Amino acid sequence: MSDGLSEVSRTDGLPEESKGDSLYEELKAYEGLPAAEGGVGRDLVNEPMIRHWCEAMGDTNPAYSGPDAMAPPTMLQAWTMGGLGGHQGRSAAQEELFALLDKAGFSSVVATDCEQEYLRPLRAGDEITFEAVIESVSERKTTKLGTGHFVTTRMDVRANGEPAGTHRFRILKFAPARRTSKKESQKPARRPRPVVNRDNAGYWKGVEEHKVLIQRCTECSVLRFPWLPGCNSCGSAGWDTVEASGEGTVFSYVVMHHPPFPAFDPPYAVGLIELAEGVRMISNVVGVPHDEVRIGMPVHLEFLRVDEELEVPVFRPVDSVGRTA
Amino acid sequence: MSAVRTWAPGDELPPLKIQVTRTLIVAGAIASRDYQDVHHDAELAKAKGSPDIFMNILTTNGLVGRYITDHFGPGAVLRKVAIRLGAPNYPGDTMVLTGKVTSVEENTAQVAVVGANGIGKHVTGTVTVLIGGEAS
Incomplete structure (x- = not known):
């Protein structure tokens, strides 16, 4: 079972490599620098955004609606988000840190941890401001998602100038692990080549x-x-x-259910075909459901183009008037 | 409050089943103003190595908060929510939230929360909640 990040190795087992990791030294220099300065929420705390949030979450708590409604405390971060308009108040240090990570190939982002403390309820009309600091940058870690660095920021959120909450957020900036098995399975499988x-x-x-x-x-x-x-x-x-004239009968057959082989789509019938000339050959019986193949069934040769390089002989049942079905 | 209900360490919250639909993932991302493409655009999510779009952490946070206040009632006030994400919530999965009260001190309870989906633990976390406290 893949458990994403929870089974993540948080030590990459390569301390020597990390010690000599010049990128890490560069990244570490950003610890303690501001991540966001003078950030202002795009919108005042407002009822429509609260309602949209509650609809999405399926949250029917009456405390979040009505004349004296409070915003769901877990919306804290949402009030600080830049949305499509871009990040508000993101510091030069934060931009540089992310650019360094992007340049090093750690261009994907996934959030891993969120720790929030709520100091007072937010209500419609509150103006949100925020400051954030880059708390820590981890050594290079290898996770199931890929290799990268965890970046932890801590944000102080204010409402009308008063402390309203804190928000510690950890993301992994990573280079996605190569999903080779997946990639291979996405390529259409080809039948085995004849020797x-x-x-x-x-x-x-x-x-x-x-x-x-x-x-x-x-x-x-x-x-x-x-x-x-x-x-x-x-x-x-x-x-x-x-x-061979191409005429034959099903001498015997099996139906393949399992295991599935690449490029074959079970269940399918594999027949031992007795040719009119008397010899027998193994082939597929096509053009008839696998469970309707019968011993003694008259069949006729045809050629199946499997791909651009390969054709194979297969057999199709002949109907009662002698035409192939 | 009409009836005083008490909670004790070891109390288990009834599980809450969340159907992880594409709609929930996208609605949650947009309601939280998170326009990262991996939360709404399957093609771009795949290009970044993910099999599909996946739920953003803000939605998970909101669902965990809802789970706690659904249980403790509208008088309960969230004080802290700390979560860690594991197995992503992809469309078509079901996440089952479970919770256990780990401590109660005066009006404040701590609840350990786990949200498990078909591939593992999506979220583990701790919520501190003021039970039956004033909302302001």
Whole structure:
């Protein structure tokens, strides 16, 4: 189970590396500097924003509506947010710190901790002002999300000049971990490639030309499939080929449910097809639900283009009037 | 107050189930004035390595606050809310908030809160709440 940040290693196990981390030394210099100076809330505390918040949160607390309504205390940070208009009062130090982290590749942000203390209720009409300080910058840490630095800021929020609350906020500025497995699974999976060698190259050459070629012993004329270097009947290495007519019947079959293989979509029927010529080959039975494949079912050869490089022979049931279904 | 209700350490709050819908994530982000794209734009969230949009911390904070005041009633006043996030809240998941009173001193209770979703603990936190205190 992935538990995001709660299972995060908060020591990266590489103290030597961190000690010699010149970026960390640079980042550390920002501790104690202001993160926001002279910040002013974009809006006075107001009923519509309170109502929108309560609607979103599903919060029906009567204390948050009516003539003497207070704002939900947990809205504290919301009153300080810049919104689409950009950050209010963010300090040059904070901008520089973030630019340094961005430049080092730690461009993603996720909030990890929020600690708020509420000193007095906020009510409609209160004017919000705030100051914030960069409290700490962590050493480089490796988390499930990726590697980066935690930045903790502490904000003092005032309402009409009086202390209203404090807000400690920790974010992780990080470079996302490579999600290789995910990326690979997003690529469309391809069927496995056939292993083509000098003993079976002629067969695959035939498939390219939409033919199923059966080997025939030039000594005893026995047909064989799949292709082999010698005759199982007389041992002769001499052979030529016979092109299969394409007619066959299902000699046996299985339905694959599990495990799923990339590029295959279970359940599907794998048939052992007895060709009219007498040899048997393994292939898919297509064009019919997997649970309607039956032993003895007449089938006809066709070629399935799997991707731009690969075609494979498959078999489709023939209906009662002899046409392929 | 009509009836005096008392709370004691060890008391458990009834769980609150939150359906983490796309609407909740986006509405919470906008109501908290958080326009970070990872909270409303799935394409950009994916480009940043996240499988989908995810709930912002301000919404989680609001839900934790609501959970506590829903339980202790409109007379209760939040004093402190401290939360840490873990497994993200992605659309389609369900988060179940549970809470346990860890201490009660005079009118002030401390509650340990956990919000668990399908992939782990989304939030763990501690809330300090003034029970039945005046709202102003």
